[in-house]
Amino acid sequence: xxxxxxxxxxxxxxxxxxxxxxxxxxxxxxxxxxxxxxxxxxxxxxxxxxxxxxxxxxxxxxxxxxxxxxxxxxxxxxxxxxxxxxxxxxxxxxxxxxxxxxxxxxxxxxxxxxxxxxxxxxxxxxxxxxxxxxxxxxxxxxxxxxxxxxxxxxxxxxxxxxxxxxxxxxxxxxxxxxxxxxxxxxxxxxxxxxxxxxxxxxxxxxxxxxxxxxxx
Amino acid sequence: xxxxxxxxxxxxxxxxxxxxxxxxxxxxxxxxxxxxxxxxxxxxxxxxxxxxxxxxxxxxxxxxxxxxxxxxxxxxxxxxxxxxxxxxxxxxxxxxxxxxxxxxxxxxxxxxxxxxxxxxxxxxxxxxxxxxxxxxxxxxxxxxxxxxxxxxxxxxxxxxxxxxxxxxxxxxxxxxxxxxxxxxxxxxxxxxxxxxxxxxxxxxxxxxxxxxxxxx
DNA sequence: CTCAAAATGTTGCATTTGCAACATATATAT
DNA sequence: ATATATATGTTGCAAATGCAACATTTTGAG
Numbered sequence: 001x002x003x004x005x006x007x008x009x010x011x012x013x014x015x016x017x018x019x020x021x022x023x024x025x026x027x028x029x030x031x032x033x034x035x036x037x038x039x040x041x042x043x044x045x046x047x048x049x050x051x052x053x054x055x056x057x058x059x060x061x062x063x064x065x066x067x068x069x070x071x072x073x074x075x076x077x078x079x080x081x082x083x084x085x086x087x088x089x090x091x092x093x094x095x096x097x098x099x100x101x102x103x104x105x106x107x108x109x110x111x112x113x114x115x116x117x118x119x120x121x122x123x124x125x126x127x128x129x130x131x132x133x134x135x136x137x138x139x140x141x142x143x144x145x146x147x148x149x150x151x152x153x154x155x156x157x158x159x160x161x162x163x164x165x166x167x168x169x170x171x172x173x174x175x176x177x178x179x180x181x182x183x184x185x186x187x188x189x190x191x192x193x194x195x196x197x198x199x200x201x202x203x204x205x206x207x208x209x210x211x212x213x214x215x216x
Numbered sequence: 217x218x219x220x221x222x223x224x225x226x227x228x229x230x231x232x233x234x235x236x237x238x239x240x241x242x243x244x245x246x247x248x249x250x251x252x253x254x255x256x257x258x259x260x261x262x263x264x265x266x267x268x269x270x271x272x273x274x275x276x277x278x279x280x281x282x283x284x285x286x287x288x289x290x291x292x293x294x295x296x297x298x299x300x301x302x303x304x305x306x307x308x309x310x311x312x313x314x315x316x317x318x319x320x321x322x323x324x325x326x327x328x329x330x331x332x333x334x335x336x337x338x339x340x341x342x343x344x345x346x347x348x349x350x351x352x353x354x355x356x357x358x359x360x361x362x363x364x365x366x367x368x369x370x371x372x373x374x375x376x377x378x379x380x381x382x383x384x385x386x387x388x389x390x391x392x393x394x395x396x397x398x399x400x401x402x403x404x405x406x407x408x409x410x411x412x413x414x415x416x417x418x419x420x421x422x423x424x425x426x427x428x429x430x431x432x
Numbered sequence: 433c434t435c436a437a438a439a440t441g442t443t444g445c446a447t448t449t450g451c452a453a454c455a456t457a458t459a460t461a462t
Numbered sequence: 463a464t465a466t467a468t469a470t471g472t473t474g475c476a477a478a479t480g481c482a483a484c485a486t487t488t489t490g491a492g
Contacts, residue, residue: 069356110345125341129326132348139355140285146362147400149480150448177469184363186450191471193448365450366478393439402480407441409478 006075008049008127012120020120024105031055037094037102040079045107047079053100060091068181077131079107145183151193154183156214159203163212172208222291224265224343228336236336240321247271247312254320256295256308261323263295269316276307284397293347295323361399367409370399372430375419379428388424 003009003017012020028051031037037055038048050072057069057078069092072078078094110128141161148154162170172179176194180187197203204211219225219233228236244267247253253271254264266288273285273294285308288294294310326344357377364370378386388395392410396403413419420427
């Protein structure tokens with residue numbers, strides 16, 4: 001098991017990490033692409049950590065509407081208590097997109113101090129703390145985007161963020177179709193707006209390559 | 217100083233909490249209503265904990281547009297690293313709504329183990345962990361709401377959540393005007409939609425009292 | 433109480449958007 | 463290579479929404 005690339009175990013040696021697993025009641029499971037990793041429809045207080053592969057969290061409401069809530073890859077953590085609420089009682093599942101391996105930990109085992117008071121426990125809590133903080137950042141960024149009134153404003157705000165990080169010319173970190181889902185706009189309507197933005201001289205676009213022409 | 221009602225110090229006696237303050241480089245400051253509690257326009261890695269009173273986090277963008285991002289009252293925590301990103305470089309400030317007292321802690325002091333390894337440090341980290349988890353819940357709930365396409369769907373989803381918690385008849389936890397801001401809809405357009413929903417027999421509304429008639 | 437400020441409710445209108453129905457291009461599997 | 467699935471781009475149209483302008487009510491300060 002390779003812990004070195006998992007942020008959750010940063011600062012903890014592989015041997016120590018292995019040793020700690022018993023404190024957390026950790027279990028490892030492998031999944032085939034397409035299979036169900038877990039189901040949060042009932043109450044779920046497990047935390048999952050992606051050790052390898054990719055998975056998606058999918059919500060299905062009573063009308064059968066399907067929504068992709070989050071995407072997970074190496075090192076990402078997920079769990080009901082961590083990043084979503086299911087007040088509406090919808091079906092929420094995590095499904096493997098590729099073959100993957102997942103480590104499960106009891107949420108309670110993380111927040112409670114273990115009886116043996118193993119020395120790395122608090123380090124791991126700190127690491128998880130940082131991961132959640134990172135998640136709240138991405139959530140609040142998305143809220144900022146969604147709070148814009150028009151599709152154009154959403155796109156310009158999002159492009160502005162990317163430009164801050166990568167310069168005025170950058171590649172979209174996702175497909176155009178996924179971008180539409182991310183900003184909660186109709187894909188065809190968004191494509192139309194992108195065309196208009198090019199016509200209006202705000203951006204230039206070639207496949208996923210975007211050049212932001214307006215100063216932000 | 218009364219720590220008993222602050223979730224962050226749950227499970228830690230008042231005396232112990234006082235004693236721990238030095239580990240965290242904690243400072244206490246009082247603010248008059250209307251005054252600026254802190255400015256996150258630059259980089260800010262302080263975490264604030266509301267000890268008493270109320271405050272709001274306000275974002276002002278380059279066009280002078282003002283947006284209320286979050287409301288804080290007793291026990292709430294805030295900080296750049298905790299729940300917002302400022303990639304757009306906007307001005308982000310916390311302003312006191314009433315006279316209030318705030319405790320500031322260095323973020324780094326929380327995630328690092330203190331040299332003295334005081335015994336309540338990890339308990340406090342766990343508590344803060346829980347607070348952030350609660351915040352991610354409310355953030356992701358809001359994303360769920362904002363991801364609905366129409367104002368009616370947003371309202372029905374939100375009302376459904378409230379109904380799950382309080383039964384099919386409940387009071388809105390905020391003013392109608394604030395509700396419009398919360399779901400990112402134009403106030404007058406939202407009011408119009410609420411009227412239509414009543415006409416269509418989905419809800420009954422009297423001031424902030426709502427009765428959800430459709431089974432959810 | 434009195435007055436001003438904030439909240440609420442209504443409506444016309446122009447803009448934006450979702451939706452459906454396409455055509456085409458690209459990626460992936462066999 | 464070939465076929466199939468997925469991604470992308472376009473457009474007409476009806477529905478939803480923001481916006482402005484206004485009347486009315488409620489709240490809060492003095």
